[in-house]
Amino acid sequence: MLKPLTFLLLFSIPRSHSNEPVYTVDRIHCNTVYDADKHPVFTQVIFEDWSRLKNTFVVREWRLNKTAWVKSPEHEAEWLVKMKKKCFDENLDFNLMKTKYRGEFAPTEWARKNYRTGFYSYTYYDNNKKLSITVRAKQFIHSHTMYDPERQNRDIWPETRRIPLKGRNSD
16 A cells, blocks of 8 residues: 555656756746837747836846748738738839748747646747746736837836846746
8 A cells, every 4th residue: 555655656746857947037028019010020028027116027038039930822922912002002113122021920939827836937948058948927918019118128127237037046
């Protein structure tokens, strides 16, 4: 009776399988920035902590979210029709347009919620350190803006005052 119980306890204890760091912040903020024509320009992931001093979230670090511009012949044909119509409507020469077809915007990386722990986690690969880094937070938001919230946050909390994730103990 004791052997099966020991066996079950041994395999039910969660263990870390790697030395990859896990950092905790107060909020993970995924933001997609759009241009004036309402086309997505880029998506960024911002790691934020609550500042009691400023009574708002301040940026700890951010990184550009890898995005996939999925190309397909159908989408390219639709895009060409739209661009030719736009050129016709605005009396522009289509052949002089410098806009190239990039594909359909489809972000590939998002924070995922672990319902067992209640944390959202975002994992990315750091090329400089040659390892995966996981950042976790109890809060997660996804926003769509026509401005860069990370740059706007520099007015509230200068980059020189930011505490990098690497400077904080991992959990």
